[in-house]
Amino acid sequence: MIGKSRLLAPALLGVLLMVPAGCARLGFGGETEIAIESRSAGELFLAAEFDLEEGRPLRAARMFDEVERLYPYSEWAKRAMMMSAFAYYDASRFEDSRAAAERYLDFFPADQDAAYAQYLIALSYYDQIVDVGRDQATTFDALQELRETIERYPDSDYTKSAELKFDLALDHLAGKEMEVGRYYLKKGHFSAAINRFRVVVEDFQTTQHTPEALHRLIECYLSLGLPDEAQTAGAILGFTYQGSVWYEDSFALLTNAGLGAEERGQGWLTRSYRQVIQGKWL
Secondary structure, eight states: OOOHHSSGGGGGTGGGGSGGGTTTTTTSSSSSSGGGGGSOOHHHHHHHHHHHTTTTTHHHHHHHHHHHHTTSHHHHHHHHHHHHHHHEEEEEEEHHHHHHHHHHHOOTTTTTTTHHHHHHHHHHHTTOOOOTOOOOHHHHHHHHHHHHHHHHOOSSSTTHHHHHHHHHHHHHHHHHHHHHHHHHHHTTTTTHHHHHHHHHHHHHHTTTTTTHHHHHHHHHHHHHOOHHHHHHHHHHHHHHHSHHHHHHHHHHHHHHHTSSSOOSSHHHHHHHHHHHHOOOOO
């Protein structure tokens, strides 16, 4: 998880400076606590910030929510809404974090912290991405929200991080396709395996899995007795990833079958070859 100092939006870092220092321990350290309704917005905000710094993010989030509830039209409510989203995120209450961040965007879509709110929504999905052996619906959600961050706020402080996470999430999805494809290949279900490896080559070609996907396609097509497709896959692999171990293995497979790595036939791989390598899109 990203540290608090990196996740707190720059515009929020100076908020505490606006609250009198004497309020710092209000409601803490004494035998009785002042009723929430009797506190000012600034006092409640500071109490929530105190909880956050003391490692009680869920309690902090709920206190920030109280600021918004009791003082809905104040400047403190606006700040508390954003801090609530962060505190819920820090507590791994991702659905609550998204709700607060989405509410902030609804009310303040052009605010300086809007990019941060959108980034938190993306993170709330990204941090729930599971291993490649399970359903990837959350990964798709993360990709969608990361793309939204990149496209809506291209000059924000969070764009580079969103771009990196977008690439990692894509790689994750490609890994899922590869895992299923390898399973089908091992079972001898070559057509089903081809469909999975094709997705990687066509939809996730910028990921680290593409060289292996091309190699597995060669294995599948040779097993099915389709030399033209196997040779074309080898041609793409040789042109784009000639230095990889996957090309060495593929070259050996083709050579043993008396074949070379060259464009052949009129299948989908031939179209990919002409588009990617020859720049022919028609």
